[in-house]
Amino acid sequence: MSDPLRDPDTAAALRYIAAEAERYLGSLAQRGVRLPQADAIAASLDERMPETGDGTMPALTELVRAADAALGSAGPRFFHWVTGGGTAAALAADWLTSALDQNAFAYESSPLASRCEELALEWSKDLFGLPRSWGGVLTTGATMANFVGLAAARRWWARRHGVDVDERGYAGLPVVPVFSSGYIHVSATKALAMTGIGRSMVRRLSRDAVGRVDLEALDTALGELGGAPAIVVGNAGEVNAGDFDPIERLADLCERHGAWLHIDGAFGLFAAVSPRSAHLVRGVERAHSVISDGHKWLNVPYESGFAFVRDASLLHGPFALEAAYLPPPGARPQFGALGPEASRRARAIPVWATLRAYGRAGYRDMVERHLDLAQRVASRVDAAPELERLAAVPLNIVCFRYRPQGLDESALDALNARIGAAILADGRVYVGTTRYAGRVAFRPAIVNWRTTETDVDLLVAVIREIGAREAAR
Numbered sequence: 146m147s148d149p150l151r152d153p154d155t156a157a158a159l160r161y162i163a164a165e166a167e168r169y170l171g172s173l174a175q176r177g178v179r180l181p182q183a184d185a186i187a188a189s190l191d192e193r194m195p196e197t198g199d200g201t202m203p204a205l206t207e208l209v210r211a212a213d214a215a216l217g218s219a220g221p222r223f224f225h226w227v228t229g230g231g232t233a234a235a236l237a238a239d240w241l242t243s244a245l246d247q248n249a250f251a252y253e254s255s256p257l258a259s260r261c262e263e264l265a266l267e268w269s270k271d272l273f274g275l276p277r278s279w280g281g282v283l284t285t286g287a288t289m290a291n292f293v294g295l296a297a298a299r300r301w302w303a304r305r306h307g308v309d310v311d312e313r314g315y316a317g318l319p320v321v322p323v324f325s326s327g328y329i330h331v332s333a334t335k336a337l338a339m340t341g342i343g344r345s346m347v348r349r350l351s352r353d354a355v356g357r358v359d360l361e362a363l364d365t366a367l368g369e370l371g372g373a374p375a376i377v378v379g380n381a382g383e384v385n386a387g388d389f390d391p392i393e394r395l396a397d398l399c400e401r402h403g404a405w406l407h408i409d410g411a412f413g414l415f416a417a418v419s420p421r422s423a424h425l426v427r428g429v430e431r432a433h434s435v436i437s438d439g440h441k442w443l444n445v446p447y448e449s450g451f452a453f454v455r456d457a458s459l460l461h462g463p464f465a466l467e468a469a470y471l472p473p474p475g476a477r478p479q480f481g482a483l484g485p486e487a488s489r490r491a492r493a494i495p496v497w498a499t500l501r502a503y504g505r506a507g508y509r510d511m512v513e514r515h516l517d518l519a520q521r522v523a524s525r526v527d528a529a530p531e532l533e534r535l536a537a538v539p540l541n542i543v544c545f546r547y548r549p550q551g552l553d554e555s556a557l558d559a560l561n562a563r564i565g566a567a568i569l570a571d572g573r574v575y576v577g578t579t580r581y582a583g584r585v586a587f588r589p590a591i592v593n594w595r596t597t598e599t600d601v602d603l604l605v606a607v608i609r610e611i612g613a614r615e616a617a618r
């Protein structure tokens with residue numbers, strides 16, 4: 146078998162994969178998140194590329210067999226990092242997106258993709274309480290969305306120095322002043338590296354070991370610039386405890402000093418969806434750029450992110466591209482000229498589908514269910530004598546550690562790291578450790594639409610069981 150034209154039974158391949166995917170998804174609530182045989186199965190995929198393939202179905206059969214090397218991150222007991230699943234509407238629409246194989250570069254390359262992206266952006270602005278007048282673009286995730294927002298900020302900053310940085314580069318320009326709290330996410334510092342601003346150029350102005358922002362220090366630092374432009378990165382949802390920088394206060398300072406305010410709301414922007422949590426993002430509409438993720442709390446399959454920019458014209462600087470063979474910029478949207486990619490997946494289609502399917506109320510219900518589940522975990526932790534909660538739970542992350550009597554801090558760190566490794570190896574639930582104010586701690590994040598009370602109860606039970614075992618060693 147060689148030429149794909151000789152093996153054209155697409156329908157049989159899709160039917161087979163649909164049936165297998167259904168079986169897999171149906172097993173997620175019972176099966177371990179990480180199966181013991183995962184490493185062996187992953188390694189069993191032959192490293193040699195075949196000279197002559199044996200056709201579609203044998204390849205797919207081998208892949209389905211290898212699916213046991215996948216982690217159950219689509220399922221309800223994956224609490225590591227901040228990892229959403231895919232709603233039924235988003236997943237099915239994502240499959241259709243692959244079948245349609247549209248290039249979402251411009252309206253001319255796909256009217257469907259363009260229209261869905263316009264609607265996905267409009268609807269999500271509504272969902273997050275951002276003005277309709279803002280521009281935006283869908284990205285592969287929050288890292289690239291941070292890159293887009295910070296590229297717009299960089300353009301604005303250089304313009305204030307009289308330079309078109311996207312045409313001329315940085316030559317002759319001063320260092321870009323960037324400030325944040327200790328909550329800044331690594332993806333934002335990565336984006337600072339990608340924009341050429343420099344990963345370590347951000348000044349983290351925190352008033353404590355947790356990383357909470359020092360507003361007075363920020364006020365002073367911005368004041369010392371004497372009116373020169375600066376960029377402030379605010380954090381709507383940090384990864385250790387789901388805490389927020391005070392966005393309104395940041396907006397006040399940025400307004401007073403004429404600074405650009407960029408908000409990373411990769412998952413925390415979804416606080417806007419419920420009246421119970423909306424206060425956490427109050428003032429976000431006063432920022433200049435705001436980002437979020439689709440593959441986290443929206444529960445759209447990878448890869449999906451949102452970048453919103455108040456002054457959409459700034460995106461044309463870094464991202465515009467023109468060539469004689471391409472459609473000219475004009476009345477029709479050209480999202481490929483507003484973000485880092487040119488040819489792009491029509492990732493708006495699953496975003497549109499899930500918002501169309503469940504609407505504002507559906508997402509509010511899901512977010513509120515997750516808020517309740519986080520409080521349930523917190524109360525289980527508080528009730529367990531050997532567990533110690535380390536932070537308040539403003540949103541969907543609970544930060545705590547295993548703390549039996551009589552151990553000093555370094556022994557506790559070692560024990561919690563050991564428990565964390567044992568939980569990942571056990572695989573019934575999946576949750577990693579972090580360092581919170583220097584202490585090794587668990588930080589389960591609840592973002593998957595499938596997660597229920599049973600799953601979070603199992604999470605706490607497994608941590609207690611494995612904790613007791615490891616503490617007794």
Ligand SMILES: Cc1ncc(COP(=O)(O)O)c(C=O)c1O
Pocket residue numbers: 226227285286287288289330332333382383384409410411412438450
């Ligand atoms: C606050 C925050 N910002 C940005 C990111 C990066 O997101 P992505 O992995 O989608 O690029 C994350 C991911 O966890 C995050 O939690």
